[in-house]
Structure formats: structure tokens, C-alpha cells
Amino acid sequence: MLCSASSFINFFKNKAAFLFVLVIEMVPGTSLAQKVKSSLTIEKIMQGTGFTGTSPSEIAWSEDSRFIYFKWNPEKARADSLYKVTATGENTTKVNRPEADFLPTPNGRYNRTYTLKVYEKEGDIYLYDNKTNTSRQLTKTLEPEANPVFSGDEQQVVFTQNSNLFSLHLSSGQLTQLTNFLPGAKKTETKNDQEKWLQQQQLALFDIIKKRTEEEKIEQSENKKFKKKQAKAIYTGEKTVENAILSPDGKFVSYSLVTRPANVKKTIVPDYVTASGFTEDISSRTKVGAPLAASEMGLYDIGKDTTYQISFKDIKGITDQPAFLKDKKKITTPRPVAFFGPFWSDNGKNAVLVLRSFDNKDRWLVQFNPGTRALKVLDRQHDEAWLNGPGIDYEAGDLGWLGDNETLWFQSEETGYSHVYTVNTRTNQKKQITKGKYEVSAVRLTRDKKNWYFQANKVHPGEMHFYRLAVRSGEPEQLTTGAGNHEVTLSPDEKTLAIRYSYTNKPWELFVMPNRTGAKPRQVTNSLTNEFKAYQWRDPEVISFKARDGAEVFARIYRPTNAIANGPAVVFVHGAGYLQNAHKWWSYYYREYMFHNFLVDQGYTVMDLDYRGSAGYGRDVRTGIYQFMGGKDLTDQVDGAAYLVQHYQVNPRKIGIYGGSYGGFITLMALFTQPDVFAAGAALRSVTDWAHYNHEYTSAILNEPFTDSTAYVKSSPIYHAAGLKGALLMCHGLVDTNVHFQDIIRLTQRLIELKKENWELAVYPVENHAFTEPSSWTDEYKRIFKLFEANLK
Template identity: 85%
Template sequence: MPISYLSSSVSTISKVQFILKIWILLLPVISFAQNAKSTLTIEKIMQGTGFTGTSPSEISWSEDSRLIYFKWNPEKARTDSLYRVTAAGENIKKLTRQEAEALPTQAGVYNRAYTLKVYEKRGDIYLYNRKTNQSWPLTKTLEAETNPVFSGDEQQIIFTQNSNLFALHLGSGQLTQLTNFLPGAKKDQTKNDQEKWLQQQQLALFDIVKKRHSEEQASKLENKKFKKTQPKEIYTGEKTVENAVLSPDGNFVTYRVVAPSNNAKKTIVPNYVTASGFTEDIPSRTKVGAPLAASEMGLYDIARDTTYQILFKDIKGITEQPEFLKDKKKTAAPRPVAFYGPFWSDNGKNAVLVLRSQDNKDRWLVQFNPTTRALKVLDRQHDEAWINGPGIDYEAGDLGWLQDNETLWFQSEETGYSHLYTINTRTNQKKQITKGKYEVSGVRLSRDKNFWYFQANKVHPGEQHFYRLSVRGGEPLQLTTGVGGHEVTLSPDEKNLAIRYSTTNKPWELFVMPNRAGVKPRQVTNSLTPEFKAYAWREPEVTSFKARDGAEVFARIYRPTNAVANGPAVVFVHGAGYLQNAHKWWSYYYREYMFHNFLVDQGYTVMDIDYRGSAGYGRDVRTGIYQFMGGKDLTDQVDGAAYLVQKYQVNPKKIGIYGGSYGGFITLMALFTQPDVFAAGAALRSVTDWAHYNHEYTANILNEPFTDSTAYVKSSPIYHAAGLKGALLMCHGLVDTNVHFQDIIRLTQRLIELKKENWELAVYPVENHAFTEPSSWTDEYKRIFKLFEANLK
């Protein structure tokens, strides 16, 4: 054999061996590619409930506990309709509009015997009789009547009309106006010295004038004897009156007087695609740091026909400056506060106010005596970041009275997690009722006031169950069992539970069960479409990893069945900041959940992190972003990416990130400040400069731009845009009244001036903050997928 031929043969054999080796190495990839032909398409996913089916919502019970009402749309109609089913879960029926309109509203107040209920419907007052199961209107007026309640003796209905209180007697039908709040200032009827002198001259010179004047005065005096009693005229100037409340004994009215903030400039959002063909302006909100409306508490003593202003300047801690201001040496004047209540005990002898400082760093529970106008602090919750948490929120929060009428229950984050507490208003004895590294929410007392019912993530941070707990204390009894989320509506007779239940890969359905542990719930609705059920939806792994500071961070992982090493990955960042998404129930971001399944079919690993600032994990996680958004919430994403590389062998150079609203903000911060970690990102409806967002959300976390400017510079992407290296897609609705289009336009100009080229902006002319049109959703997510395909593979 010639050497040349042998050489050629060896070369051919080597080539064949090489090709075989490559073929063997590629087999898993080829096999995966063949198996990964997803039946999902972005067009299908972005139809929303048109693809998944519409879950039941707005669950409520009939007043007699025999029927369950819920909104549903199994017919794929234009809007949801009202349905009903028996307490046993049988005989589902769609109600006509006339039948739905005839039902009492779920809101309203019962008398103490639970025989009568008063409620407002379309601006009129209705009374419902539980024994006859009938309701009828008490008012039929053009003016709106609101906030109806029973009087302390339950003989009258007290309601509000045009900010004034009225009382309608149930027996006689007599209607009495209790307050007389009037705009403007009281006319000054006193005469000056000149006017007095001229009047005396006229009376002295002219007998007929003197005679007529005497007759007029006598007539006024006579008429005054027979003049009907009127409530005191209370002039409010330019201020408005809110929250007028009559005390149970009928002797006092408390009310809030609010002064408008005339200097607060509001933004305008232009709407270009309109029916008129003209650009129309949409009035919108103010920006953080704008002057806030000031409020005062007033008290009207009906017997004395006298008004008083209730001052809070002596409340403990009211003059304390927050830590971030203490080095500025400002005068420690009393901080402005807002009040809620009063909340009266059933016997009408005790009242509590909830006070919140305007900077939201303090919440006080204060006992209030209207007779003496005395204030006594029962509990103070202070947080150098901001007050919030389940059952606490931003206003009064959840609270109520026990049977003894002197013990108040409420919620507090005192231990780092929102738990249930009681305090005795006579002895000041405070007691923690629930304990542990979990959060309690949705607390309510049973009608006999022997039990509390509440939701809690006691089993796992990503599970929500329903519990019953004796007011005498002890261990809460778990009533629900399935892994996932349970939204429970207790029947009025407290014998049955209507449950909205879901898991990570199954949307919400309606179930019913008796109010006792160990009973299997009965499924009532089947909402899923055949198209949705045809796909094998993944159950993402709910796991946790350690952040760089040692904190435990929870996440969802979506992983291909035949995942290969060095594959691409995507990190999803949920919106709202204070929201939970790494849980075991059907996600609020259900389109994104389906998109993640689609991405996995294409070979991506997907991670969804409950970063610092998220709900469900207690106070330290909630406030972990104080004075620095884009701090720990961003490093949690970076640490999550490292976790993907370490545990799931994804390619560290092929990791993308995306999210909307707060998630869009984090995406921008990731690409601007961590350019070597994330190769591409899609920022949707993003905040780009926190100084341009609203006050209610932003000031809690970053204080105000003119008092804590460093926090705003650190936290706003527009200051960090020079760091962009990876590919950036920005998507924004043009008529976004939450995060204004101005936000993304300002960042666009910044990128232009920085001569950045690896970015694009997609505009959606008819969309607000939350998109509604499937065509917009589809276009947006096709662009996101295209971004990842081009940069992560």
C-alpha cells in the first residue's frame, strides 16, 4: 500500500472518528431539541384567560349561608357574570342581571343580634331582615347617602350625606340632621363703631324707624322661641370634612378636617389614540415630595353645642426625628399625623384611635375619652424604615374588641413578623397571641367572639392556610390541608368554608368544605380550557439560597428535563416590590409563568426570586431596601445568578434578566451596575428615576428627594446608565398613569447623550401600566424572546 494512500486512509479514519465523537456529544442536545418542540406559542400564552380559562373570583355567601356567589366566565363572554351554587357545592346557576341587582351588597353592618343589616347600594341606604331574607330601601334620593351604621341603642340608622351626619329613626321614620358643616367662613354680623353710631343716630332722630326696629326685634325674639332646634353651624373654610362618626351614646361627633394642598402640582399624561382624533390629556398624580394635605381631628359636643380640636402634640414620640434627619439639627416640632377611628367597643364605653405619623415611621393605638378629650397611648409601633405588614398596612389596620369590651386585639411586627396581639385598656397588659417565623393576615373574630380566624404561612413561607384559634390562646388549628394557596371565605353561620384553592401549575378553583379540620374539600368549578389542559405544565421547584449577607432568599426554579451544561438562563423579577411570587400557588404573574414554561421548552433555565423587599418573609426582608432600592434587592438577583451557575451549571456568560414595573427597575439597575453578570435584559414599564414616582410608595422607602437626596441618586437607574454593556430592551405603555411614559423618555435621552447603541424602546400607544390587549402582550413578549435568543444562545 502506498504511503500516500495509507496517510489518506488514516486521515479519513481520524475524520470519521472525530465526526462520531461530535455526534455522540451532540446526541443529548439533538435529543432535547427534538423533544423540546413546544406546543406552546407566545400568541397562545398572551391570550391570558382566553387561553387558560377564567377562575372564579369575588367569593361571597348569601346572608342565610345557603348559597355561595362568585364571578365566573366559563363561556368566554366579554365580561364575567355572577354565579351561585349551594353550600354543598351543587347546582351551579348563572344569575340574570335583574337577579344580581336584587341581592344585598356584601358590605354593610349588622346589629348586635345579627337580625338586621344596613348597607349602601348605589348611593341609597337599604335595610336587610335576616329572618325574612328581604331588604328594602330606606332612602331614595338624588344625593348619595353613605357609611350607614346602627346607633348605639340600635333604634336609628346613622349615615352620611354631603359630609354631614343624619339619623333615621327605624320606628317613627323621623329624619334628623346631626351636624351642619358649612364651607367658607362665618359672616361677621358685629358692627364697627361707625355703624353703631349711625344706627343710634337714626333711632334717635326718626320715631317711625325706632318703632319699626322695636317691632322687628320683638318678632325675632318671639320667633326664636318656636324656632326648630338646629345643629351648630360649623364653618370649615376651604377645608373638607371626612369620617364623621357619632358616639354610641349620641353625645359626640368626631370628624376629620382636611386642608387641600394647593401647591401640589399634578402631572398630565397625553393620550394620542382617541375616539375624537385629538390628543386628550389624562390628569394624573403628583410626584414624591409634593406638599401633602394636612388633617386635624375635630370633636362636636352636641349637648354643649361646642366644637373642639383634638391635639396630638403631647403623644409620646411625636417630636422624635427619624435617624436620617438627626444630623441635620432641625427643630423637633411635632410631626404631622393622620388619625383613624374612633373604634368603639360594643358597650359604647371604650374608644380607640389609630394614629400614624405622616412620615409613616410611627403607629400609635390611643384610648380616647370624648367627654374629657383625654388621650392615652396603649401601644406604639416604631420603625426607622416604615410601618407596614399584613394586618397593619398604611391606614388603621385590622383590630377589634373582645367580649369584655376592654381588651383590644390588633397586629404588630414587634417581633419581626406580623402577629396577633391583645392589650387591656384598663390594665395596659399586652399579650402576644401568635408566635413564630411566619406572618398572620386576614384576622377576624367569630360572631360569638370565642375564636379568631386567619390566614398564615406557618407551614412554609410559600403556603397559605386557614386557621382557627381560641381567644383563650393555645396552638392555632389548621383547617386547610392541600399544598398551595387557600383564600377562604367563612359562611355567616360559620359552619362552612368557601375556598379558592390553587397550586403552582393549576389556577384557582372554587372548593367547599365544613368548618372543621380533616375534611376533604369538594371541588365546585372546573374552569380550565381544553387547550390549557393539553400541555403538561411544570411544577417549579421552590427552593432557597444564601445571599452574600447570610439571608435566606426563596426562589422558583424552572428547569429543562434534559438540561445540558452551559445552557442559557433567565432571571425573572416580579413587580410591586412588596409582593410574593416564589410560592406554591397560582401566580399573579400567570402569563409570565406560562412564558417560563415556553422558555424551558427552548432550553432555558428560569429563576424567579423573592428578593429583599418582597412580601411573606417578615419585617427585615420587607424593609431590606430602605434608603437603597437597587441594593440588596439587586444583589439577591446577582447571588441568584451565581447559584444558577454553581448548582445548575448554566453558562455564566449567558444569563438574561427581565421584569415589569419594579422588576423593570431592577432590570435596568442590573444592566447598568452589574454588566458582567447579565448579558441581556428586558425592562418593562420601568421606574427610571424614583424622584418622579408617587409619594405614597416612594417616600416610605427613600424618604423625600430634598431630605435624603443620596438615597435617590443611589437608587435611580438614570444616574447609572453609563454602565450599560449588554443588550437592553425597554417596553412602555404610552398612557401609563402609574409609571409615566416621561420616565422612560428621560432615560432614552440619557442613553442617547451617552452614545449607547445596544438598546431599543418599544412603545404601546393604547396601554396603561397593566396591559389589557392580547396584541400588545404578544408583541412585547415576542420582542423579549427575540432578545434572549439573540444574546443568550
């Protein structure tokens, strides 16, 4: 269906429709604010990197620190290619296929002197020799090998194949199977009373039977003496084995036994536009609250040929009841936990496990002694909301051992911001290393264990710099300068920084710089197209304002040079929830950044704010949405709109809002629960009912639907759709395996039953959650612009 401007406006006034369309005629409305002649078009912007140019990515050093390798596409080819440049930033060349195939993968494990590196590539194990710059293939099998590490004495490479551990001796080449995990139960022959009686009768009656039976026993006894020693058969029943780890002394194997629930329903996503011409079903994810896989820790004592189960029931706090359940039945059984590790010290004498409760309220660092199977809690991190943050995340997090082999470093939000801490396993002494109202991320310890390197937004929440901190001193040394973001990859010899740098209106480029303060970075890549450089991209003002509860909210403002009072405005809501976008570097939402420049050319003021729940501002901002998404994260948008009216002379009746994913969810909540604030909104790939989203993300914030139903009702737009007044555009990919198309269809039916007429749904048949086709991007953003032109001008 094609729409003229007048029919489009009448459409919103008079009727609702379900539009299955991919083409729209663009007829801009009349602007009351001053416009400037713009060279930008939505078609150009939505070409993505075809318009901007492709920035370098996947930065990695050669093992000898002579070259930097990176993915790049200056030729506008079908896909990015591998390039390399010298450590001084000279002689950028494309890497040919034979050289690329030879290169060790960036992941892998070194020996203690960093002369050898073992790594997995395409399912086989390789050994790289740093002295000779050569790689040797250790395995070449049909079955894939993974997780290679050096043994404690560094004479062997230990790896997994089909969940079992193997060791390969580097000198002799001997391959040894260390574990023998077998599915099912051990088969044992049992006889009933009748069979036993008949067997005894035969022995009593016939001498030949007695003679042969005795000879058979003697032969079995002799064979047992000379039988080749094999790994103990460990039967796992219906459980699967994961994370098998050999202790450095070679005496113990720790492992996970995972029980996966049967018959757990997953959402089916139909794919209609297929090569076969038939509808094909995509099996997607489960929904929040589905039964989870349970894991337990096993330990195999090789010398004693015995297995044990490690119990966590006595860990302090493991039976504590979360606050939101305080009025319900008290629990006495341990809460289920996931465990990670063990992580061994370099000398192999200390090991630590990371435990994390399934309800995301607790994280324990636990010292583990496999000989005695003793557990000692070194640190407990607890949050009645949920634990996350830089260096913490939902798994093991970032941690490691200092040079004394008894002090562990890790990250914690104990002070409200993610910082580096140490704890001594012998004395239990805990020490905070970095301090302040900023966040530390990407922490790494140097090879000589004398310095930490990390990134932090210490200067400003919207700036990211690279720091060095001596283990034995206390003040971080800032190595990078200039506003923006510096993503640093340190050379193996730790003499040079490969820096991927960007600023608000300057996409990512690669620079190199000597590893010292005051050094000048040298630019390596020039990725921008002439067409992109021809436009004068705005550097939006980064401001902050006080929300209604006193919290500081940061935002970016895009403003027409000669803005007319009482003009229109648009509020953009970033996706992902836990993400930062009101910063001073090139946005992940770069198409939206360019679209905001286009909107300003058309006379709009645009605000892009980091609402409650966003990354970069510490624990309180991160958890401000606990049990109520669409609460403080939405009132921050409302307060931002009020700020626009007060400080930028925006017309309070001409404010629109839009965003994708979490931003689409907030847009729906804004139009449904704040209808007098936002006149129009575009909700893209939106969550409409959190009970239908995934478990990992949703349960941390809202708990589970059947234990905290009030949180889900408050937070889900589908329950608030009756409040819709303004014009609503919804856009969704039909093969979205993240936020399922079912989400928007359920809301559509709800709007129909509520007899709402001022909404539109545009469907994109070949798109997943993240659109890939420029034609889809173009169509979507033409619709968004037309929505704003029709309702805000």
C-alpha cells in the first residue's frame, strides 16, 4: 500500500491497520522550524558502512610484536579482509591466504616463560614456538579438540575431545587418555535365586564344570596383573560432562555434570521468504522461567581411582532468601549455583572457584583444595537487585593471580562502581586497588606481574582512556589523551599500543603509539568515504540534568544552529538496556547518529540520553530498574523532555520518541503510560511482554513471572496499551530470533480488541533482530521520519 501525506495523516486519525509493506513514498510535511539545505538523505544514511566506510576491527598483534593484524574493507568488497601494518604504523598491506592460514589464533595459552603457545584452530591443536616463529600441528582428527593448556610441568599439552581429557607429551608424542566419561549406567550382571541355585547344582554335579570354572578364574587373575592400565570408567547417566580440568600436579580432574531438563518448549520462528519456496521453522529460545539446566561439581582423584561430588551446601549465605520473597515460605535448601573454574595459581598450589547463584543475587570467590575437598570463602558479593558490571558479568568475570601465587585479583561493585580488588588466600586480607566514582574494565596483568592495564571512564563518564597501574603503588597513570574512546590492544612485548580510537563524529580508526605517557599516536587507517566526509557532522553537546529523584542523567543534544522557539523535538532511546550511548565516541547506533543529523537539518532538536539501567555509571544507575522496567528508565525520558522544553524552547506538544529493542519497549511504555508527554513514537523490534523474553536477561531484573508477577505486570507494555493516545508506529522483523515476532502480534491483537485506531505495523519478512538489508533500514526510517513530520510539525 502506498500512502500520500494526507492519507497517512487521515490513517492515524480514522483507522488502524496491519501493514505488510516494504515500499513507502516519501512526502515530507511542512516544518514550522527553520530547516537547512541538507545533503543527507535517508537512502544514503541507511547504506551503513557503504556510506561511512568500514572501520578496522578485530585488532591483534603478531606473536613477535612486529606486526598488527586487523580486519578492514577499504575497497568496499563483499566482506572484510585481513590486513597488517608494522608496529611503527608503516606499510599497511593485505594479508594473503597462506599467511593468514599460518597465523596462530589470538586466543590460546602460553607457557610460563611465554616462549610457547598452544591453541586450537578449526578443531585441531597447534603449538607455536616464539623463538623460531613456527607452528606445529599436534592433532589432525575428525573429532574436534578444544581447550588446550600446558600441563603443570609444561611437558605435555592437555585438551578435551568429546568431553574427555587427553594429554600429548611434547617430546615423546605419546597420547594418553586421562578420563573415561561414559553415558548411561554401569552394566552389571545379576542373577536371581533360581539362576544361582542352578549354577551351584552344575558345579556340584559335574567335575568338568568345576575344573573349567577354576581355570577361568586363574586366567582372569593372571590377565589382570598384566592388563594395560586404563582410565577409570565414570558413568554419567543422563548427565553431560563439561569443563574438565586437570590440576597442575596431574593428580585430580575437576568437572561439571550438567542435567538438562527434558521437553522444555522453545519458540518456533517461521521463515517465509526462503530459497526452497516453503515455510521453514527456526527453533529459537525458551522464555523466562523455563526450567534451567542444573550442574554439580565432580572431582576424580586419579591416584585413588575414586570420584567425589563437591557440595556447596555449607557456603555462607547459600540458603539466604532474596528480599522479594521475604513474605513467602522460608527456604532451607541451598540455592542452585553455577560454578566456574578452578583457576589455578602459576605454581599450581592454589585454586579458586567462582560460584554464582541462579537468582543472580550472590557471587562467591572460594578457595578450593582438591586433596581435602575443602572450600573457604574468600569474598562474597551480594546484591538484592542483581550482580553485574564490568569485569563481573554473568559468568566467572575477570580475575587472576599476582606474582606471589597466593593473592587473587578480581573486580567488585562493593563501593557502587566496578573496581579492582585483591584478596590473600593465606591471610584473607582484602584490599581495594582502584577507587573513585568511575568504572574500570578490560583489566589485564602484565606478563611480569608488575603492572595492571585497564580502561576506565575516570576523566568523564563519556570518555574512555587506557591506564597503567603498578601492583605495588596506588595511582593509575593515564596513557591516552584526547576526548573519545581508546580501545587498546597491548603488544606481547608490552612496548607498543595498538589503539582503535573514535570521537563522537569520527568513526573508529587504527592508531599506534609507544607505551609511554606523552607519546604521540600515529594514525594507520583512513576508512571514511569521500561522500561521508563531505557532510559536516555535528558534535552533539554532552549535558547532564537532575532527574526527579535527584539522580544525574547524562544526555547528548543535537540542536539546529538557528533553532526557532516552540519547535519540534525527538527523544531517542538506545537499546540493550545496559548500554552507554550519551558519550563522546562513535556510537554503536551510528545510523541513528546520522539520522539525528538529518533530523536537525529538518528543524528538529534531538535528545539521546542514558536512562536508568544504562552502563557506565555504576551500580545504582544499573540497578535502578530492578522489579520495574518502564519505571525510572521511563521517567528519565519524561524528565529529559521537560528539560528540552525548559532549556531549549521545545514545544511541549511536539515531542516524539523512538528506539529499537529495549528502546522500542520504552517507546511503547511512553505512549501507553505518558500519553500527554509524547505526541508520537516509533517502537522498533520491541519487547511487549517481558514474560515472553529470555531467562538470562529478564530474570536478573524482574525475577521470574511466577515468583514476582507484579514486576512483570508493571513492566510489560501489553498491560498498559489502553492508555495509547498519540500516533504509534511499530516495526518488526519477521524472523527475529531475539524479540520474537509473536511479541508484536500479541500487542497488535490487544490494540485491536481495545479499538485503538492510531497505530501502524510495518513488517520486514527477511530481517532478524538486527537488520542487515539497506532496503529494510531505508523503509523503516522513512516511515519514522514521516511519522514525525505528520505529527510534530
